[in-house]
Every structure is written in C-alpha cells, then in structure tokens.
Amino acid sequence: MHMVELIAKKRDGYALTSAELDWLIANYTAQAIPDYQMSAWAMAVVLRGMDAHETTALTLAMARSGTMLDLHDLAPVTVDKHSTGGIGDKTTLLLGPLVAAVGLPMAKMSGRGLGFSGGTVDKLESIPGFRTALSSDEFRRLVREVGLVIAAQSSDLAPADKQLYALRDVTATVASIPLIAASVMSKKLAAGADCIVLDVKYGSGAFMATKAEARQLAQTMVKIGHQAGRRVSAVLSSMQQPLGYAVGNALEVREAIAALRGNGPSDLVELCLSLGSQLLLMAERASDEASARAMLHEALQSGAAWAKFCHMVTSQGGDLASIEQPDLLPSAPVQIALPAPRAGYVSAIAGASLGLAVNALGGGRSHKEERIDPRVGLSLQARIGDQVYLGQPLLTIHAASMSAVEAVVPQLLAAYQFSDTPVKPPALMEVVPGD
Ligand code: URA
Numbered sequence: 001m002h003m004v005e006l007i008a009k010k011r012d013g014y015a016l017t018s019a020e021l022d023w024l025i026a027n028y029t030a031q032a033i034p035d036y037q038m039s040a041w042a043m044a045v046v047l048r049g050m051d052a053h054e055t056t057a058l059t060l061a062m063a064r065s066g067t068m069l070d071l072h073d074l075a076p077v078t079v080d081k082h083s084t085g086g087i088g089d090k091t092t093l094l095l096g097p098l099v100a101a102v103g104l105p106m107a108k109m110s111g112r113g114l115g116f117s118g119g120t121v122d123k124l125e126s127i128p129g130f131r132t133a134l135s136s137d138e139f140r141r142l143v144r145e146v147g148l149v150i151a152a153q154s155s156d157l158a159p160a161d162k163q164l165y166a167l168r169d170v171t172a173t174v175a176s177i178p179l180i181a182a183s184v185m186s187k188k189l190a191a192g193a194d195c196i197v198l199d200v201k202y203g204s205g206a207f208m209a210t211k212a213e214a215r216q217l218a219q220t221m222v223k224i225g226h227q228a229g230r231r232v233s234a235v236l237s238s239m240q241q242p243l244g245y246a247v248g249n250a251l252e253v254r255e256a257i258a259a260l261r262g263n264g265p266s267d268l269v270e271l272c273l274s275l276g277s278q279l280l281l282m283a284e285r286a287s288d289e290a291s292a293r294a295m296l297h298e299a300l301q302s303g304a305a306w307a308k309f310c311h312m313v314t315s316q317g318g319d320l321a322s323i324e325q326p327d328l329l330p331s332a333p334v335q336i337a338l339p340a341p342r343a344g345y346v347s348a349i350a351g352a353s354l355g356l357a358v359n360a361l362g363g364g365r366s367h368k369e370e371r372i373d374p375r376v377g378l379s380l381q382a383r384i385g386d387q388v389y390l391g392q393p394l395l396t397i398h399a400a401s402m403s404a405v406e407a408v409v410p411q412l413l414a415a416y417q418f419s420d421t422p423v424k425p426p427a428l429m430e431v432v433p434g435d
Contacts, residue, residue, distance in 0.1 A: 010044035025061035050178035062186030065160035069192035080193030085117035087205035088242030093256035097308040100148035101299040116355030126250035126374030130318035195282035205351015206239035248377010332398035344418035353415035385425040
C-alpha cells in the first residue's frame, strides 16, 4: 500500500477498507508515515467524511495501536468520562472526585488543549508538582489505591491518537465527526473502563456548532462503544457560552476547587450531577436518576468529593497547600477588566473567540511543542441574559503583560453581543440514552 494512494482515495470521496486503515494507523504509529502526509489525509477526511464502517475501523485500529488496559483485576466496574471539548470545561475535575467518592473508581486519560479548547491535563499541570505522565503500572496502582486517576495519554495507550491529536490541533483538522469519534473512543476503549459517559458539546464554544451535529457525534460514539462491548451513554450539553465563569488553566482549577468546596457555578455543578448520574445508573449503583443525584449531592455536601480530589492531587505529586489555599496557584501579573461597550442584555458570547483569546494570551498552543502559561485566561463577570450598563466589566483579562491584553481586547469585544430587550439564558443539556 502507498500513503499517496490512500490520501487520493479519500480526497476523491471513497471509503477506505479496514485493512487500509489498519495499515495507515500502524505505519503512522511506527513513524513510517510523515506528519505532512497524515495531515493531508486528515484534511481529506474533514472534507469528505467517513461512513460508519470506516469510523469504527479507524477507532479500533487507533485503540489497538498500543496497550489495551484491562482493569478487571482492580475493581469489578470502572468508569470513565470524556468531553468533546469546550470553553471553560473543567467538568472532569469535579466529576472524577464525585463519582470516586461514592465508590466508583474512575480511571481517566485526558487530553491537552486542542484548537480553541483547553485540556484537563494542561489544567491539572497548573498545580505545582502534579504529574500527568504515568506509566501503565502507576495508572493501575492509583486506580486500586485512590480510586481516581487522571493522567495524560501515556505513550503506550492509543499512541496513534496521541500523535494525530497533536497534529490535528495545528492543522485545522479538528472539526470532523469521524475524527473526533475515533479520537475519543480509541482512548476510551484502550483505557479499559466498563462504563463510559460522553459529554458532547455544541454551540459557539464547541467543535460541533449545532445540537443536530452533536447528536450525530454522540450516536456515532455510543454505537462504537456498544460494538466494542462497553456500556456508553451521552449527554448533549450547551456551549453557547463558557461553562462556569473561568477560562484558562489555573483559573479553571480554582473554580473547580470552589465547586468541590460547595461554592461552584450552578451550570458546572448541574452538568456534573447529570454526567455522574449516568455513570451510577450504567454501573448499577443506583436504581433511578433521583437516587443517583442524591448520592452525588451527599458526596459534595459532606466534603467526601473534596477529600478525594486532595488524595488524587497528592498521590500524583501535586502540592496540597496550593489547592487548600488556591491563592498559591499560579496567577497572572496583569489583571484588567474589559468594559461593556454599551448598555443592554448580553445576548450571545462567541465561545471560540474567548478560547482563541486565551490561546493568544499564552494559555494554549499554536505549534505542537509550545509551552503554555498556566496563569493566563479570562474570568467572566457577565453571561447570556445578564443586564449590563455602559462600562460595566464583562470579564477580567489575566495576562503576562499589558501588550498581551491590548492584543486580545478587539476580539473579546467582538465576542459579545447585546440586545435592548431581556434575553433567556440557553438551556444546559439533554441526555442521549445509551441503551
Ligand atoms: N476530544 C478528543 O479526545 N478528541 C477530539 O478529537 C476532540 C475532542
């Protein structure tokens, strides 16, 4: 087989066979196919799509590109969660401790920032000392000892996705249902959990612009999971505005800590209760949604989820003082408010523009090896539906310098729209049943 022929086949709109996809993924993983050819193929997939058979074949090839973990010797049932990425999405930081605190071990491999969206691994690494590069042995030990582990994709788990994910981030090849489905599900299948909940986001701050596309992505992933013998369900959640108020790595960790201590934004808490309930139901730890939510609520109120988070942070080398006193987390030297350019009701917030502004401040990457600045980001003061007066702060920009602030002000102002009449905030979510 020749890579040029496979690129041309996809460019011309034909489906690749399982054998071709196995060959492609095996050779890319072995670094026998260069990034430039892989980028051309990924762009052909973005433009031409993939059918259901190809998407499943690609997912399985990527999952099998490395070790497939089996966690059954550690716990009878383990759970996992994945988000398709959105602005201000710190869900894992709250959901993981919540479900682990009610006795469901969560073994989670997370990603770094991708395109305009942040990544859990980058967020956690803003806690001094926190290690996300774990070997399979350590990952397994922490599942057993702590009941919660959040690690970067280790090089032996779905290595094909690790390489392709970083490549797509910098080649404008993120927004594709088959590529996202294969990326997410290959990691989930390789990481070995029995029950998987997918948080599929749509709106201006997500890779899927519309709810219809999000539903299609959710159904594609749920089907792949079932074909591989896992219990999977999905929640469609709105990204018409950022989740919570914080966008940026250390800022989001601070907001997650506040939530774990009972003082979180209601949309973040609500989403986590919903995702967590799906996991408890799939794992047969609760008989209905109301009792699942009550269990999770109790874990939050009692401090059990916070204790679990602290245990996870210390067991992965993180500095306990920095989470107990979040003022010790990295913080930006320049913090400037963005004043509302007019009075009115906030009617829209272009989430992707906020995410790109955070990247421009240094909070995300524009090439694969770039280091990020955990201190920078945005803290929102006005969200959709809020009434503001002229000059009222819409958000605070956290930056390394004044010139960095000035560079992002025009795009931040352009991200907000206003109306003269009251505006209803968008509905948050809808569950797509898995079975
Ligand atoms: N999350 C992933 O893991 N992969 C994608 O492609 C998009 C979001």
